[in-house]
Amino acid sequence: MITVRIKPISPDQLSAEQQQLDEQIRRMLGGLRTPFTTIDENGALVGPFPVMLHFPELARPLLDWSTAVTTVSVLPVRVREVAILTTGARYGAGYELYSHSRIARAAGLSGTVVAALVAGQRPAELTPEEAVAHDVAARLYTGGPMPGALYRAAVRSFGESGTAELVFLIAQYAGISLVLNAYDVPAPPDAE
Structure with a gap:
């Protein structure tokens, strides 16, 4: 219940x-x-x-x-959604995973990729940029500084501004996930 x-x-x-x-x-x-x-x-x-x-x-x-x-977004929507779903999966935030799974599919990520991200996995079908976004999100939620090689990969992929956007986006959705979990916010009845 x-x-x-x-x-x-x-x-x-x-x-x-x-x-x-x-x-x-x-x-x-x-x-x-x-x-x-x-x-x-x-x-x-x-x-x-x-x-x-x-x-x-x-x-x-x-x-x-x-x-x-x-x-001020410079990141492609698919990259953003990979980072958001990777973060949401870490925290198991039901409403976030529900809503952003739908956004990710509407942005063109396959159902298989979305399901893998929601399950906390790194899908092999990610583009190189999507893989960097996943890896940054996955690394940041484990704690500690981001390794230099990963930071450089993010800057090569997204530039300084895009990397900053990615980091702030991950931080923002970690915060939203915590709020959703603290108040046990469920996905609505139309969730799959």
């Missing part, structure tokens, strides 16, 4: 501060063309968003970080 620690808040129950944040989240999601469920049958945001709405003062910086990392 799934126990939801923080329930979604229907739009008519939001405080003024929550309503402002809800509108910001919906604007952000509206520009993303999300192939996954973000709103329940009552019109309330789901996923990490109910937690954010309950703690708007803590959520705003996280959303600003997310916007900064996506607005």
Whole structure:
């Protein structure tokens, strides 16, 4: 039985501060063309968003970080999704794996590759750049400094700016995974 620690808040129950944040989240999601469920049958945001709405003062910086990392993106979407799924698999964050599996498939990663990433594996079918993104994410979540050879491979693949984006993206999704896990946020009913 799934126990939801923080329930979604229907739009008519939001405080003024929550309503402002809800509108910001919906604007952000509206520009993303999300192939996954973000709103329940009552019109309330789901996923990490109910937690954010309950703690708007803590959520705003996280959303600003997310916007900064996506607005200046130089990484191809498939590379980003490999890094996000590798990170999500490490933490077993159900909603993150659900949502980003769908984004990854929409971006052209095969179901086999996505399934392997979700299972915490390194698929052989990754492009060289995708493999570097996977390896950076996998190395960073084990702790300790990134080896020089891997750092140089990232800079060769993505440049200094792209490498920075990759590192900040991995850090951001590690944080989101921790929030999802702390509040035991489930994937919605339409998850495979």
